Amino acid sequence: MTERKLTRHEMREAALLILFQMKLNPETLDEILEDCKESFEMEYNSQSVKLAKGVAEHEDELNGIIESYSPSRKLDRISYINLAIMKIALYEMKYCPSVPDKVAINEAIEFAKEYADKTDVRFINGVLNSYYKDNPTKEQPDA
Structure with a gap:
């Protein structure tokens, strides 16, 4: 499945929500991403994940x-x-x-x-x- 190209703003917003979820939930990143997709109907892409991981690191x-x-x-x-x-x-x-x-x-x-x-x-x-x-x-x- 190819990922939809997000604007830089959308990519950053997805990273922001991923970081927020990472702080609130002791789950794995994969579980957090699945929660974001299901609970918030949030779109993210590999850039969003890379940005969130970079900030976390x-x-x-x-x-x-x-x-x-x-x-x-x-x-x-x-x-x-x-x-x-x-x-x-x-x-x-x-x-x-x-x-x-x-x-x-x-x-x-x-x-x-x-x-x-x-x-x-x-x-x-x-x-x-x-x-x-x-x-x-x-x-x-x-x-």
């Missing part, structure tokens, strides 16, 4: 980055959905050279607007932009 490092750029909130005081949103963006900024940093940040803000409240949107934007300013990881095309 670098979780300690990504948590450390969030902690260092979040002087006002301790990690255990940040909702998991907000953490997952930031981790995806940070992972893409650090490990996905084909994704411009500003795109990763903008996508995170879009997810925050959908899944978080207004104060969280500002907080997520602040953390990601502070990291971006301190860590220009790749060439940024002129917008």
Whole structure:
């Protein structure tokens, strides 16, 4: 069976939901993926799974980055959905050279607007932009 081509936004959203499920359920990844497909009628593809796995593999490092750029909130005081949103963006900024940093940040803000409240949107934007300013990881095309 061939998988449907998802937009980058859909792929990231699927990765976000996979990460959220991974946090809530001690099941195997295959079971989580089956649950996502059945319970949420969520489409995902190999890129979604690869992104979720990459974030999970670098979780300690990504948590450390969030902690260092979040002087006002301790990690255990940040909702998991907000953490997952930031981790995806940070992972893409650090490990996905084909994704411009500003795109990763903008996508995170879009997810925050959908899944978080207004104060969280500002907080997520602040953390990601502070990291971006301190860590220009790749060439940024002129917008």
